[in-house]
Amino acid sequence: MIKFLNKYKAFIIGPSIVLPLFYFLDYIGFIILPEDKTYEIVIYTLIWGLIIALPIYYYQYLKTKKKTVIRVISLIILFVMTLVIDSMMNFPDNPITFILLMVFWLGIAYLLVPGFMKKYWKLIAVFYIPLLAYFIYLRLFSGDLEAYLIIKEDFPFIVFFLPIPILFLVWIFEQWKWIQNLKAEKSKTELSLLRTQINPHFFFNTLNNLYALTVKNSDQAPEVILKLSDMMRYTIYEGEKDLVKLQDEIDYLKNYIELHKIRYRKSVDIKFDHDIDNSITVAPLLYIILLENAFKHGVETLAENAFIHIDLFEKDNFIYFVIENNFDPNEVKASNGIGLKNLKRRLSLLYENKHELRIESAGNNHKTILKISKHA
Incomplete structure (x- = not known):
């Protein structure tokens, strides 16, 4: 005083x-x-x-x-x-x-x-x-x-x-x-900064895998290069836009999944259902963080019987993204959750009171539900 x-x-x-x-x-x-x-x-x-x-x-x-x-x-x-x-x-x-x-x-x-x-x-x-x-x-x-x-x-x-x-x-x-x-x-500045933080480790890991494929003269190398190129182009150019078509986000997630299938030598049950109007527009690069977490904290902790099930649909003027995966509780490491904090911050800036993010865990199953308004 x-x-x-x-x-x-x-x-x-x-x-x-x-x-x-x-x-x-x-x-x-x-x-x-x-x-x-x-x-x-x-x-x-x-x-x-x-x-x-x-x-x-x-x-x-x-x-x-x-x-x-x-x-x-x-x-x-x-x-x-x-x-x-x-x-x-x-x-x-x-x-x-x-x-x-x-x-x-x-x-x-x-x-x-x-x-x-x-x-x-x-x-x-x-x-x-x-x-x-x-x-x-x-x-x-x-x-x-x-x-x-x-x-x-x-x-x-x-x-x-x-x-x-x-x-x-x-x-x-x-x-x-x-x-x-x-x-x-x-x-706008904060959103720009948050976008630059999206999955850089994924690109580095994929480049390392690509290097291994080229050393082995694998026939998969050209396919990996093409998919990685598409993802980098989308992240750099489409990621700067305020809104993108949902179809573009779906293609981006599919490329990510395909690259991970090439990376893993074990069998992973991956399902991606998307019964929705693909012309709907959403903010770019929202779902990739949840998919990354499912691979990082789920698939990578299991030696076998790993699964990721994704459902993308619309209901009552909201877009739902539901992703469920299993994990090994004994292998899960403590994480600071930067990716999830990043997502929550972006949602609060882009959709404010027009979104809901719910995370549920039961046994060795993990389920995340992201709900955003179609008219935000």
């Missing part, structure tokens, strides 16, 4: 300076504080306290920004001149004071958010010019002072500063939009 207060002490110092100063200026008659409107004093104290606190807080930064400091000093001088002119003219609610105040507040806004002010200067003009014109009309052309004060009772001139909160809301919207864009860019 002490560390926090020490870091932000400038925002305590600011109001602490302003409030006594207000009452001193009121005491000598330089300004008049409203006696029955405490909330106005609080608001003014917070605003001016913030204005004083910011230069203190950013002192080290401001030392490197001389132009900014000059602008701040110019605005302070402008405000002081406004107060002096207002007190010397002895003219209640005089237009010169309001114009100078308007310039001052717009100058503060420009100093804080120059890009925003440049972008929305037309919107600012649409708000301020009619209000200023209406005020000048009321004050100078609607009748005598008494008539103006009567109108002011029904139309409190605090409304003159109405554009400030409105423009502040526009600025908040701009920040929200910027944050959303930033999140989208972060998600």
Whole structure:
């Protein structure tokens, strides 16, 4: 708590300076504080306290920004001149004071958010010019002072500063939009990174197997080269797309299965049923991780009677991918599950609340069910 207060002490110092100063200026008659409107004093104290606190807080930064400091000093001088002119003219609610105040507040806004002010200067003009014109009309052309004060009772001139909160809301919207864009860019970057993590060990293992086949002059070598080429092309080019046809994913999985059949010398019962509209589009490279796990943690742990059964189907506007395999509990090694974490993260980014991943184990059987929406 002490560390926090020490870091932000400038925002305590600011109001602490302003409030006594207000009452001193009121005491000598330089300004008049409203006696029955405490909330106005609080608001003014917070605003001016913030204005004083910011230069203190950013002192080290401001030392490197001389132009900014000059602008701040110019605005302070402008405000002081406004107060002096207002007190010397002895003219209640005089237009010169309001114009100078308007310039001052717009100058503060420009100093804080120059890009925003440049972008929305037309919107600012649409708000301020009619209000200023209406005020000048009321004050100078609607009748005598008494008539103006009567109108002011029904139309409190605090409304003159109405554009400030409105423009502040526009600025908040701009920040929200910027944050959303930033999140989208972060998600795209993260997805790109996750895609690069997909099955590199598989390609290395397959290349090693290919090397062994070429040494033996095996007739399977050309087939392996072709299938591996297709898979690498799909991973590199199709994997970068947002959506691909389900048929392309099915072909990719089939190539993976065929390459593993060539790799293993033992008999493995592999079934892949896909009763589904193959033109449906899905995010690429979602199912390969589950298939990899079935081989790595299932087939590779068993000397015989290994199986992998896959069922891909649609039901109630969802696509189901169900994969079941057996394994040897005594041979299963502890794993950090990077592939599965990768998949879960991609699903949360791509399908958010429109997916379900369920993992079930019973005895020496392992079953994973992935359900994703067709209309994500």
